[in-house]
Amino acid sequence: MLKKIMRYSGQGLFYGLFVSVIGYFSVAPAYVHFPADQALIKVSFSHAGQPLEECRVRTAEELEKLPPNMRVPVVCGRERSPVKFELELDGELLYRAELPPAGLSRDGASTVYQRFAVPAGRYRLRTRLNDSVRVPDFNYTQETDVTVVPGQVFVVDFNAHTGGFVFK
Amino acid sequence: MLRYLVAQSGDEIFRRRALLKTIQRSGRLAFTLVEHAFDHAFGPRINPFYHLGALSFFFFWVVTASGIYLFIFFETSIEGAYRSVEYLTHEQWYLGSVARSLHRYASDAMVIVVLLHLAREFVLDRYRGVRWYAWITGVLLLWFLYASGIGGYWLVWDRLAQYIAVVTAEWFDWLPIFGEPMARNFLNNAAVSDRFFSLLSFLHIGIPLFLLLGMWIHILRISVAKTNPPRAIMIGTLLALTVLSALYPALSQGPADLDTVVSVVRPDWFYLALYPLIDVWSPGVAWGIAGGGTLLLMILPWLPRRREAAAAVVSLPNCNGCGRCFADCPYSAVIMLPRTDGLPYDSQASVNPDLCTACGICVGACPTATPFRRKTELIAGIDMPLLAIRTIREKTLTATTKLEGQDRVLVYGCQPGIDLTGLAQKGVGVLTLPCVAALTPSFIDFVITRHHADGVMLVGCAAGDCYHRLGVDWTEQRLAGQRDPYLRGRVPRERIATAWVAPSGAKRLTQALDAFRSRLRDMGPYQKGGSLPPPSASPSSNHGEVSDAAYRLG
Numbered sequence: 001m002l003k004k005i006m007r008y009s010g011q012g013l014f015y016g017l018f019v020s021v022i023g024y025f026s027v028a029p030a031y032v033h034f035p036a037d038q039a040l041i042k043v044s045f046s047h048a049g050q051p052l053e054e055c056r057v058r059t060a061e062e063l064e065k066l067p068p069n070m071r072v073p074v075v076c077g078r079e080r081s082p083v084k085f086e087l088e089l090d091g092e093l094l095y096r097a098e099l100p101p102a103g104l105s106r107d108g109a110s111t112v113y114q115r116f117a118v119p120a121g122r123y124r125l126r127t128r129l130n131d132s133v134r135v136p137d138f139n140y141t142q143e144t145d146v147t148v149v150p151g152q153v154f155v156v157d158f159n160a161h162t163g164g165f166v167f168k
Numbered sequence: 169m170l171r172y173l174v175a176q177s178g179d180e181i182f183r184r185r186a187l188l189k190t191i192q193r194s195g196r197l198a199f200t201l202v203e204h205a206f207d208h209a210f211g212p213r214i215n216p217f218y219h220l221g222a223l224s225f226f227f228f229w230v231v232t233a234s235g236i237y238l239f240i241f242f243e244t245s246i247e248g249a250y251r252s253v254e255y256l257t258h259e260q261w262y263l264g265s266v267a268r269s270l271h272r273y274a275s276d277a278m279v280i281v282v283l284l285h286l287a288r289e290f291v292l293d294r295y296r297g298v299r300w301y302a303w304i305t306g307v308l309l310l311w312f313l314y315a316s317g318i319g320g321y322w323l324v325w326d327r328l329a330q331y332i333a334v335v336t337a338e339w340f341d342w343l344p345i346f347g348e349p350m351a352r353n354f355l356n357n358a359a360v361s362d363r364f365f366s367l368l369s370f371l372h373i374g375i376p377l378f379l380l381l382g383m384w385i386h387i388l389r390i391s392v393a394k395t396n397p398p399r400a401i402m403i404g405t406l407l408a409l410t411v412l413s414a415l416y417p418a419l420s421q422g423p424a425d426l427d428t429v430v431s432v433v434r435p436d437w438f439y440l441a442l443y444p445l446i447d448v449w450s451p452g453v454a455w456g457i458a459g460g461g462t463l464l465l466m467i468l469p470w471l472p473r474r475r476e477a478a479a480a481v482v483s484l485p486n487c488n489g490c491g492r493c494f495a496d497c498p499y500s501a502v503i504m505l506p507r508t509d510g511l512p513y514d515s516q517a518s519v520n521p522d523l524c525t526a527c528g529i530c531v532g533a534c535p536t537a538t539p540f541r542r543k544t545e546l547i548a549g550i551d552m553p554l555l556a557i558r559t560i561r562e563k564t565l566t567a568t569t570k571l572e573g574q575d576r577v578l579v580y581g582c583q584p585g586i587d588l589t590g591l592a593q594k595g596v597g598v599l600t601l602p603c604v605a606a607l608t609p610s611f612i613d614f615v616i617t618r619h620h621a622d623g624v625m626l627v628g629c630a631a632g633d634c635y636h637r638l639g640v641d642w643t644e645q646r647l648a649g650q651r652d653p654y655l656r657g658r659v660p661r662e663r664i665a666t667a668w669v670a671p672s673g674a675k676r677l678t679q680a681l682d683a684f685r686s687r688l689r690d691m692g693p694y695q696k697g698g699s700l701p702p703p704s705a706s707p708s709s710n711h712g713e714v715s716d717a718a719y720r721l722g
Contacts, residue, residue: 027434
């Protein structure tokens, strides 16, 4: 009888230990993923640069040589320009990148996803973007004053159809 | 030059083997210590360590059943996901909360038993040779297990889900396979739509279904796979998890808000242990750990490769196609084919050498493998080239010839089990087989009724933890008359002892042997028809779960 009691007690102990380990490690210890006094600036966009070469109008002779169903008057190269991007915070360069177009033929969009932890506070934010090799300078520029609070996510996006940079 | 290279590669293999053996020996020691403690509490029959694979199946079903209940109430939308889980947790605390907690805790339990199962099979060297298939499929299943569990955390759409979503996306974005960064889908609240939760729900059902399919593939090459643990452990673990769920329910960590960054999370470390490394080191390092670790585990069976002993061989003139070897082979290495030699039987056995571990269980099942045969040369219908039945007979006779006294015992042991060299003494002969089930019961009959020894002791792996999976079960069933080939009724059962002991049970084994010999002395010499078993020692009770350690250790 005593042996049986000991045995069942042992089983209870092991079951208890098993579920205690599960119960504890399923939520503990806590992990600090991000400092509580900082904010996060996320830079992310997906933008297709301008074609690398200018589109060209085919001559009448060229069109004549093509089958009738392929006589497209304007021909454009597939490859796109890389997108150059810069982010400045209070006049200091925080991030600069030349983003290549995606795809084997380099005809896709240039994409970026970067995040920067910054102390909460007020900043002067300046973003610049160039999406054409034929334009010497940045063809999109935007500046703004932004105040970020602890834990805030501030997103810098870009959409050419809505005029350029989008701050959210 | 060639000789030099061969010598170098030989040295390298030798070094690898030595390292492997050291790691395995250390691991085995650790497992032995823990299992020994569990043996005391549970007994070897229901020791959870001997049923880790089956337990993972059981936890999968618990997760499935609780998940089906949760899915009835789950809303697949941004607002609804969190709200419905909160409803289950707080409004329906009596059932929904328990189901949610069971869903989480059983999936955590599954991770624990799966990882222990993996480590144990490694240290016991049960992953190489013909077992490579189960090993590799098992390693791949880890990915499905983790994907299933981590996907489930997304569905809650709390702060932890937000953390997992963002970090997972950033982790996958490191791979140069996505046109647009996945993390853009979690830039802010506006980036997530309700359709995302429909996709997540679909994935959280689909991936576990693939996991289940993989679990079936994992055991495909194993005959009589044990996918259900003993009832006592099922009840015990389910009860313990239910109590935990009731007392310490799983809770959400506040609603997700992608407009703010998650600062502190309380991760489920069983599933998310890798995630902080993605932050602290880099996604590339995390991929290196996960991918490299998987790759290493997958090639492990060949580092170095295990060379099995020569496979079993069928002797067609002696095979009557009874199919017992086919039924008993734990590795599905024996198949039955239509007869090809013109003998008047329907089928014949055939061995697939790629699946055979040379355990000899097929020989133990063969009714022709009897030492009583005299008219023809002793060749069994199926036999082991390295330890033929004829050799076992010769070794039996050699081992018993020197025995003296009225308590002579011949111990048949198994090679992967406890070391029996210390057991051999005056009056005790020892013969080690690849597996204790490689012995046909007729050998016991032969030894006792022909007066070669006064008793026979069968020593195998701990019950429930047979190295060759089914050796102990088949032996017990053969002795109990429940499985062919039976032990003949004329053999006095009280002259047979079985001891299923773990490597740590040397002391108990010696005690059991001494007690057995003492009983043999009391019985006196075997006399034909004059030594009937006492009522308490009928085959069923003698070979069932008995408390008398003199007869059976378990």
